Amino acid sequence: MSEHTHDHGHDHDHPHPNQPDIDSEPMGYYQLMGSALGELLIEKGVITADELRAAIENVDSRSPEGGAKVVAKAWTDPEYKARLLENGTAAVDELGIDMPATHLVVVENTDKVHNVIVCTLCSCYPRMLLGLPPDWYKAHAYRSRVVREPRAVLKEFGTELADDVEIRVHDSTADMRYLVLPRRPDGTEGMSEEELVELVSRDCMIGVTLPRSS
Amino acid sequence: MTRFAPGERVLVRRAYPPGHIRTPWYIRGKTGVVERICGEFGNPEELAYGRDGTPKQPLYRVRFLQKEVWDDYAENPNDTVDIEIYEHWLEPAA
Secondary structure, three states: OOOEEEEEOOOEEEEEOOOOOOOOOOOOOHHHHHHHHHHHHHOOOOHHHHHHHHHHHHHHHHOOHHHHHHHHHHHHOOOHHHHHHHOHHHHHHHHOOOOOOOOEEEEOOOOOOEEEOOOOOOOOOHHHHHHOOOOOOHHHHHHHHOOHHHHHHHHHHOOOOOOOEEEEEEEEOOEEEEEEEOOOOOOHHHHHHHHHHOOOOOOHHOOHHHHHHH | OOOOOOOOEEOOOOOOOOOOOOOHHHHHHHHHEEEEEEEEEEOHHEEEOOOOOOOOOOEEEEEEEHHHHHHHHOOOOOOOEEEEHHHHEEOOOO
């Protein structure tokens, strides 16, 4: 690794390492395979470079705001909520959120049941609704522990549930993706749908916390 | 036509074949209840090797009681875990 020296207010010069470039490490096996596949598909005319770029841009443009709009609409429109619980994929499509490859199952929190999502096998996540998953969601610790001691894990996230609340873990192992529909917080009866969107965080739609009340 | 109906008790095969398996290790040999039928999907054990995934497999969501999954489960005895499992991994529960 290269070093440089410069003066930044100390009375001595000292070397410290440059911040590594994002691509300074050699590519891993799967990165190489992914890169090679992309190049081949373009070379063979299956897709264009611009289509590949646009697909990456589309995934990167998703954020938890998409999911929050779905939740806020379900809180304010009982008929929408019924459609969402019946067929999540079709109901989010109504709001312009397309889930082409997987099916959405929406699970509702009640005063008796709390839902939490995990993918113990890898990192399946409703990216079209929430954007890219946080690192902890992909970590071995979360994936292995939330499925066998969910209350202990939720407590580490600062979420304490009453003992009589039943925790329902959803292991996202195949073609379904999951979104938790949190309970609408008490005291928000006068809030508009737009105001409610602001209360709905990414983590409460994964189920590791509850929505804010203000 | 699916082999199992919602509400039916099913046993997950206790099998450990090599390959790309989407049935989590921890649930093999456990008994649960069909929560819903999700539809038919390409078999991931075939798709993973570049084959076409046929015949498609019915996919179920099966609900298990946590205390029956983990011998030392220490939280609420009514807690559950729901898992997506393909039909060829399920057998009728005795």
